[in-house]
Amino acid sequence: MWHKLIRQTSIGDAIFYLFHLATSVIASALRFGAGAPAAPANVGATPVLYEFEGCPFCRIAREAVSEAGVAVLVRPCPKGGKRFRPEVVELGGKAQFPYLIDPNTDKKMYESADIARYLVKTYGGARPFIQWTGPVNLVSSQFAMLARLLAGTFRIRSRAPEKPLEFFGAERDPRARLVKERLCAMEIEYLWRPVRGAPRLNDPNTGASVAGAEGIRRYLKETYRP
Numbered sequence: 544m545w546h547k548l549i550r551q552t553s554i555g556d557a558i559f560y561l562f563h564l565a566t567s568v569i570a571s572a573l574r575f576g577a578g579a580p581a582a583p584a585n586v587g588a589t590p591v592l593y594e595f596e597g598c599p600f601c602r603i604a605r606e607a608v609s610e611a612g613v614a615v616l617v618r619p620c621p622k623g624g625k626r627f628r629p630e631v632v633e634l635g636g637k638a639q640f641p642y643l644i645d646p647n648t649d650k651k652m653y654e655s656a657d658i659a660r661y662l663v664k665t666y667g668g669a670r671p672f673i674q675w676t677g678p679v680n681l682v683s684s685q686f687a688m689l690a691r692l693l694a695g696t697f698r699i700r701s702r703a704p705e706k707p708l709e710f711f712g713a714e715r716d717p718r719a720r721l722v723k724e725r726l727c728a729m730e731i732e733y734l735w736r737p738v739r740g741a742p743r744l745n746d747p748n749t750g751a752s753v754a755g756a757e758g759i760r761r762y763l764k765e766t767y768r769p
């Protein structure tokens with residue numbers, strides 16, 4: 544892994560990436576590994592999740608998505624976001640995240656704990672241990688956000704892809720987090736498949752298929768930064 548990384552990037556970039564990876568490992572450890580990958584659940588229509596990576600409440604919903612193994616369409620809503628934030632206000636009446644819409648049951652809901660309970664009840668799996676710890680749950684999620692220095696909280700400018708991207712990677716995977724943070728900050732809509740294995744991105748707009756967090760982050764920057 545190391546020699547491949549160093550061959551593809553400058554030494555500075557490699558060190559910077561390793562810093563990101565180390566802090567992302569800490570974030571996963573602070574959640575006691577919540578958000579494990581699961582076998583893909585049987586889902587009719589795809590639920591839509593409005594959220595942002597830096598939000599400690601959204602993490603609780605994402606962990607349940609992963610544990611339930613349900614593929615969701617993520618519409619990232621970082622602070623300052625212009626693409627999907629207005630939709631949430633229109634649909635639910637307020638700018639509060641996470642927000643879930645499930646066309647299979649006609650449910651629309653705010654509140655991370657309700658979303659987490661709903662997902663595992665509807666699609667299988669169980670809420671992870673950390674989500675049963677009351678206030679510790681939220682504090683731990685806030686510390687995870689701090690460990691990542693609020694990555695995936697604020698919008699960065701990007702070009703909107705015509706079709707949603709497709710991303711494979713579980714919530715608890717530190718490498719997948721690095722990709723989701725970038726997708727989120729860039730407000731790039733994606734079909735999230737929270738499965739086992741190294742992160743992988745398919746882009747139906749360009750036909751590209753990219754594996755590995757660092758390669759995907761570079762691809763997103765090169766393809767969708769203005």
Ligand SMILES: N[C@@H](CCC(=O)N[C@@H](CS)C(=O)NCC(=O)O)C(=O)O
Nearest residue numbers: 598599600638639640641654655656
């Ligand atoms: N009780 C809610 C709280 C959700 C919440 O406060 N989310 C924050 C983000 S972490 C939010 O929506 N802030 C408004 C904004 O970002 O504009 C839950 O558990 O889902």
